[in-house]
Amino acid sequence: MNFHIHSTWSDGTYTPEIIVKEAIKRKIDKIAITDHYATTKTTSLPPKYIKMYVEDLKALRKKYGKEIDIYIGLEIDFSPRTDIDNLPDFSDVDFLLFEYVQDEFWEGYPLWMLLNLRKEIDKPFILAHNEISRNFKDSDIVSLVRVLEADNIGIELNTNFNYRKFEIPYYRLAPQFFRLISEYKVPVSVGSDMHDDLNDLANVEDAFSFIQEMHLEDNFKLFLKEVEKYEG
Ligand SMILES: [Zn+2]
Structure with missing residues (x-):
């Protein structure tokens, strides 16, 4: 399974259909396109194209739904580069990834602003490729995890080489945080952030090993349940 993939609808190289066919070939059970x-910051979907994007992906769901589960996501750059005050309600998408939350290197807005937005948008929220050990180094971990649980905000295990420090994925730099997460109802998602290399479709093994090591199975199941509940 892979819940973080970019297509030609934003800055990815391949069309959703090529991605879906390749994922079926590689026997992947579930994917999400998350442009x-x-x-x-990059080539991206203006609000007026969201309907077309959703219709395109729903058509693929119809065509290939017997072979693979296809989910519809969007990735939001949570920074001044996005018009956060005028977001649509995203009623047709299954979940939202938020990148750069509380990441000062990328001018990311703080978590409290996401909590405000949470009240307005009723969709699963996931912090994408967040370097928890750096962005939340001054936060009390227990309070942070409690806030995530209370506001139902999940965390992504992102395997892309861009989100590593000394070759180590960000999630592996925050073992205490994830050990704690396993005791709370915080959704955990998995994705490779594929853009231009189809081999990245299956590049999620380390994240699934991490789920086993940290006993995050229930958190991952919670994520699956959430996206299925909202599936448009
Ligand atoms: Zn991405």
Whole structure:
């Protein structure tokens, strides 16, 4: 399974259909296409294209639904590069990834602003490729995890080489945090952030090993339940 993939709808190289066919070939059970929502950072989807994006992915769901589960996501650059005050309600998407939350290197907005937005948008929220050990180094971990549980905000295990420090994925740099997460109802998702290399589709093994090591199985199941509940 892989819940973080970019297509030609934003800055990815391949069309959703090529991605879906390749994923079926590689016997992947579930994928999510998660293109960038309007941001000045990269090629991304302006609000008026979201309907077309969703319709395109729903058509693929119809065509290939017997062979693979396809989910519809969007990735939001949670920074001044996005018009956060005028977001649509995203009623047709299954879940939202938020990148750069509380990441000062990337001018990311703080977590409390995401909590405000949470009240307005009723969709699963996931912190994408967050370097918890750096972005939340001054936070009390227990309070942080309690807030995530209370506001139902999940965490992604992102295997992409861009989200590593000294070759180590960010999630492996925060073992205490994830050990604690396993005791709370905080959804955990998995994705490779594929853009231009189809081999990245199956590059999620380390994240699933981490789920076993940290006993995050129930957290991952919770994520699956959430996205299925909201499936448009
Ligand atoms: Zn991404």
